[in-house]
Amino acid sequence: MTAQKDTIASQNSQPGQSGYADVNGLKMYYEVYGQGKPIVLIHGSFMNIPMNWSHIIPELSKDRKVIVAEMQGHGRTKDISRELSYEGMADDVSGLLMHLKIDSADILGYSMGGGVAFQVAVRHPEQVRRLVILSGTYAHDGWWPDVEASFGAITADMFKGSPIEKQYDSLGNDPARFPEFVKKVMSIDLEPYDWTEDVKNIQAPVFIALGDADGIRYEHALELFRAKGGGKMGDIHGLPKSRLAILPGTTHIGMMQRTDLLIPMVTDFLDSDLNAKPPTF
Numbered sequence: 315m316t317a318q319k320d321t322i323a324s325q326n327s328q329p330g331q332s333g334y335a336d337v338n339g340l341k342m343y344y345e346v347y348g349q350g351k352p353i354v355l356i357h358g359s360f361m362n363i364p365m366n367w368s369h370i371i372p373e374l375s376k377d378r379k380v381i382v383a384e385m386q387g388h389g390r391t392k393d394i395s396r397e398l399s400y401e402g403m404a405d406d407v408s409g410l411l412m413h414l415k416i417d418s419a420d421i422l423g424y425s426m427g428g429g430v431a432f433q434v435a436v437r438h439p440e441q442v443r444r445l446v447i448l449s450g451t452y453a454h455d456g457w458w459p460d461v462e463a464s465f466g467a468i469t470a471d472m473f474k475g476s477p478i479e480k481q482y483d484s485l486g487n488d489p490a491r492f493p494e495f496v497k498k499v500m501s502i503d504l505e506p507y508d509w510t511e512d513v514k515n516i517q518a519p520v521f522i523a524l525g526d527a528d529g530i531r532y533e534h535a536l537e538l539f540r541a542k543g544g545g546k547m548g549d550i551h552g553l554p555k556s557r558l559a560i561l562p563g564t565t566h567i568g569m570m571q572r573t574d575l576l577i578p579m580v581t582d583f584l585d586s587d588l589n590a591k592p593p594t595f
Contacts, residue, residue: 327372334390335383337409338402343390344383344410348375351443352419353584354407355382356427356434358449359499360478362389362485366424366570373577381419383410385430387495390485398498400426400507404433411441420584422446424570426502435520436512445520446580449528449569453508456534465503470496514541519555521583523576525564532560548592555588 329345336342345363353374357366363382374380385403387393396402407430411419418441423431428450435442451457470493473479483489520542524530535558539545543554561575569576 335410335413337406337413339394339396340386340406341392342383342386342406342410344381344414346414347371347380347382348378350378351584352379352381352416354411354419354421355380356403356407356421356423356430357382357385357388358425358427360388360473360482360496362481365477365481366427369570369573370577373573374581381410381414381416383407385427387498389481392487393495393498398502400429400433400502401437403430404437407434408438408441417441418443420444420446422448422580423450424448425450425566426499429502432509432513432516435516435518436509439517442516442518444584445516445518446583447520447522448576449524449530449566450522451530451534452513452538453510453534454503454506455508456531457529458531461529462503465500468496468500469493510537513538519557519583519588521557521559521580523559523561523569523579525561525566525569525572527563527565528569529566535560549594553590553592557583 329347331346332344334341334343355367355370357363362384367382371380371382384391386396386398386406407421420443421431421434423429423446425448428447429452431445431447431450432452435445454462473496479492482492482495487495520538522535522539524532524535539556539558542556544556544558548554559579561569561572564572
């Protein structure tokens with residue numbers, strides 16, 4: 315049994331499929347792992363597949379088809395002369411699903427990827443089965459005020475010698491364009507945005523998770539959870555189809571290291587019977 319598990323783990327550490335999808339003028343790099351119900355993972359700002367998902371892919375791909383892609387200008391997906399936007403990246407994810415001939419999938423997004431995931435569900439609802447948002451916002455003021463205020467001061471110099479800069483260089487990007495890359499990525503959070511009403515109308519069940527030391531305001535997540543049926547005693551009113559979790563001792567960046575907590579909660583949500591009734595005495 316141990317040898318069999320080791321074989322599966324080894325298989326799941328290498329993509330069964332990879333390549334570039336032509337979507338919306340972009341050559342979007344993607345990888346596919348495992349078999350089963352499809353789930354798309356959307357990375358955070360400045361990230362790429364190995365940096366964001368190396369701990370997650372082996373766990374989720376044990377019994378799912380895990381699709382990971384690198385957004386515009388990130389990793390091996392070269393930038394194009396198009397502004398970076400949550401809406402544009404959401405359309406790219408939609409195009410990737412069509413390229414892979416997948417009608418619908420679970421969508422999981424982290425940080426910037428959470429915003430992209432929200433927009434996939436808003437703009438392409440027929441392609442979304444369930445939605446998982448890790449440390450993501452649906453309005454610019456979802457961040458703590460001091461965090462939002464800091465975005466305008468982020469520059470390439472802050473990443474000097476960091477894994478983010480090293481990965482950018484190692485994946486065939488021009489090091490001289492790194493400052494331009496940082497500026498373009500930050501541009502999406504320097505303009506106010508608010509998708510509150512559209513997000514509240516998403517029909518897919520949503521699992522929202524953030525850390526107790528995250529950059530996201532608790533009230534921001536709570537507002538959406540209440541709109542999705544939360545804020546009531548489940549023993550009386552029944553369980554909502556959506557869920558909320560605040561992970562203890564967890565920062566925004568640290569969220570991706572909490573596989574011990576995240577994976578069981580995510581898989582339970584994705585596999586749950588939405589019509590299940592709460593236990594009774």
